[in-house]
Each structure stands twice: as C-alpha cells, then as structure tokens.
Amino acid sequence: MMSDFARNLSRRISRAASVNLMGTLVLAGALLAGGAYAAPAAAQGTKIGFVNTERILRESGPAKAAQAKIESEFKRRDDDLQRAAAALRAQAEKYDKDAPVLSEGDRVKRQRDLSNSDADLQRRRREFQEDFNRRRNEEFSSIVEKANAAIKRIAEQENYDLILQDAVTVNPRVDITDKVIQALGK
Numbered sequence: 001m002m003s004d005f006a007r008n009l010s011r012r013i014s015r016a017a018s019v020n021l022m023g024t025l026v027l028a029g030a031l032l033a034g035g036a037y038a039a040p041a042a043a044q045g046t047k048i049g050f051v052n053t054e055r056i057l058r059e060s061g062p063a064k065a066a067q068a069k070i071e072s073e074f075k076r077r078d079d080d081l082q083r084a085a086a087a088l089r090a091q092a093e094k095y096d097k098d099a100p101v102l103s104e105g106d107r108v109k110r111q112r113d114l115s116n117s118d119a120d121l122q123r124r125r126r127e128f129q130e131d132f133n134r135r136r137n138e139e140f141s142s143i144v145e146k147a148n149a150a151i152k153r154i155a156e157q158e159n160y161d162l163i164l165q166d167a168v169t170v171n172p173r174v175d176i177t178d179k180v181i182q183a184l185g186k
Contacts, residue, residue, distance in 0.1 A: 036068065046161045046162065047158075047159060047160050047161050047162075047176055048160070048161065048162045048163070048164070048174050049154075049155070049158075049160045049162070049163040049175075049176040050163070050164050050165075050167055050170045050174050050175050050176065050177070050178050051147075051163060051164070051165050051166070051175075051176055051180055052165075052170075052175065052177040053147070053165050053166065054143070055181075056143075056147050056176050056177060056180055056184070057140055057143065057144070058180060059181055059184065060143070060147070060180075060181045060184045061145050061181075061184060061185045062184055062185075063140070063143050066136075066139040066140060066143060069139065070132070070135055070136055070139060073135065074131070074132050074135070075166070077128055078128070081121070081124060081125060081128060082120050084124070085121060088114070088118060088121055090116050091113075091114060091117065092114055095110050095111070095114060098110075120135075143184075146184060147180055147184060148185035148186055150180050151163055151176075151180055153183065154176060154179055154180065154183065158165055160176075163176070
C-alpha cells in the first residue's frame with residue numbers, strides 16, 4: 001500500500017510528464033508550421049543579415065567614448081575604495097602583529113573595529129558597483145537605440161528581409177556588424 005507522500009509524488013510526476021509531453025508536442029507543431037512558412041521564403045531568396053551586439057558595444061566609437069566617460073566619472077570613487085581597502089589591509093596586518101601583546105579587551109575592540117570597517121568597505125563597494133552598472137546601462141541603452149536605428153537604415157537601404165542579433169553560429173558573409181559600427185561612427 002502506498003503512503004500519502006508516495007501517492008502525491010506519483011501524481012505530481014505524472015502531471016509534470018504530461019505537461020512536458022504537451023509542451024514538446026506544441027513545440028514540434030510550431031517548428032513544423034514554421035518550416036512550412038520558411039520554405040517558400042527561402043525559395044524567394046530571403047536576404048538575411050546578422051549583427052553582433054556585444055561587438056558593437058565593445059568596438060564602436062560611441063561605445064568607447066561612453067566607456068571612457070563612465071570610467072572618468074567613477075575614477076575618484078574607485079581610487080577612494082582602493083585606498084580604503086589598502087588601509088584596511090594595513091590595519092589587519094598591524095592587528096595580526098600586535099595581537100599577541102594586546103589585552104583581551106583591546107583585542108576584542110580592534111577585531112570589532114576591523115569587522116565594522118570591513119563591512120563598511122563592502123557596503124561602499126556594492127553601492128559603487130550598483131551606481132557604476134546603472135550609469136553604464138544608461139549610457140549603453142542610448143547606444144543600443146542608435147545601433148537599432150542604424151540597423152533599420154541598413155536593412156532598408158540594402159533590402160534585408162531579416163536581421164538577427166545573437167546567434168549560435170553565423171556565416172561571416174551575412175555579418176553586417178562592421179557596417180553598423182561604421183554607421184555609428186558617422
């Protein structure tokens with residue numbers, strides 16, 4: 001005789017298997033239907049292009065300028081954090097050296113001070129990273145908008161039917177990333 005736990009587990013597994021089977025069947029149907037539509041498009045000579053967004057955000061002129069701008073904005077805070085980390089390391093090394101001759105009360109007080117300083121430094125680093133990421137996202141979102149506009153212009157001018165971003169593998173003859181980087185540089 002099955003326990004309630006085993007019976008419930010068996011029901012959940014059966015339900016999950018049927019949901020997975022239904023999902024697989026729906027996916028297979030969608031792929032078959034997609035293939036039916038893709039075949040006539042391929043026969044008509046569909047022109048496909050590919051854009052490497054990561055490369056645009058790394059190599060384009062506006063991306064390099066934005067990166068330099070952000071780094072200069074955050075340089076002072078980064079330097080302050082580096083100095084604080086070096087000071088904390090120096091305090092920890094001094095504590096390690098002095099610990100054998102300190103009284104129990106002094107040792108506990110300095111450990112607490114080191115712990116508080118470390119927690120404060122970690123909090124400041126997190127805030128710095130969050131601010132840096134937020135600022136970077138602001139700058140790069142405008143670059144992505146400009147890149148998308150350039151991609152649309154190129155697609156219209158050169159009669160592309162489809163332009164993909166992010167793919168597993170790409171034939172270099174359909175890669176138009178260089179054209180987009182050039183368009184952004186103008």
